[in-house]
Amino acid sequence: MSQGRTLAGMKEWPGIERMPALCRTIRFLKSLRRVNFVNRKILIDVIGVLLIGLVVVIGYKLSPMLLPKADITVQPDPTCDLQRQACAVRLPGGGSVELAMGTHPIPLVKPFEVLVATTGVSPSRVEIDFAGVEMGMGYNRPVLAAKGEGRFMTEAVLPVCVTGQMVWQATLLLETGHERIAIPFRFTSGSN
Numbered sequence: 675m676s677q678g679r680t681l682a683g684m685k686e687w688p689g690i691e692r693m694p695a696l697c698r699t700i701r702f703l704k705s706l707r708r709v710n711f712v713n714r715k716i717l718i719d720v721i722g723v724l725l726i727g728l729v730v731v732i733g734y735k736l737s738p739m740l741l742p743k744a745d746i747t748v749q750p751d752p753t754c755d756l757q758r759q760a761c762a763v764r765l766p767g768g769g770s771v772e773l774a775m776g777t778h779p780i781p782l783v784k785p786f787e788v789l790v791a792t793t794g795v796s797p798s799r800v801e802i803d804f805a806g807v808e809m810g811m812g813y814n815r816p817v818l819a820a821k822g823e824g825r826f827m828t829e830a831v832l833p834v835c836v837t838g839q840m841v842w843q844a845t846l847l848l849e850t851g852h853e854r855i856a857i858p859f860r861f862t863s864g865s866n
């Protein structure tokens with residue numbers, strides 16, 4: 675729409691500034707019909723590009739909330755046995771995390787404490803996922819409560835395994851900013 679036409683329209687209709695927004699929108703849409711086909715096509719393309727841009731910006735802003743966060747897997751020292759000791763892991767982005775089970779050996783059916791101590795990193799959420807390596811043992815992922823000074827704690831319970839001895843993977847999950855760090859520890863239960 676050229677400025678000339680708008681001014682001419684305003685002269686024809688002096689009360690245009692006082693028209694409600696809806697009327698003005700309808701008038702604008704009606705005026706679009708007068709724009710020739712090529713201009714209208716360009717206008718539709720421009721609106722399309724703007725809408726795509728809007729979707730990209732909104733999607734980018736919402737993605738940390740909607741999508742699972744990028745996982746970084748940090749392998750712990752395989753010689754460190756959670757059945758006997760605390761195990762510390764150095765994180766690639768700096769800082770370190772130590773995981774300790776409150777009872778040795780780790781009991782079955784009876785609750786035990788899971789203790790995490792962080793230094794140089796302050797995760798917003800800490801979880802521990804217990805999974806059977808060779809067999810499904812159900813969903814078991816308690817969230818650790820923050821205890822201050824980088825310490826986190828929860829109680830966990832492991833079920834008895836029908837085969838007696840079995841290998842567990844205890845994956846420590848730390849959410850820090852836009853990263854989710856997974857540290858998969860392994861230990862064997864029922865061997866004593």
Ligand SMILES: [Cu+2]
Pocket residue numbers: 806809811834835836837840
């Ligand atoms: Cu089992």
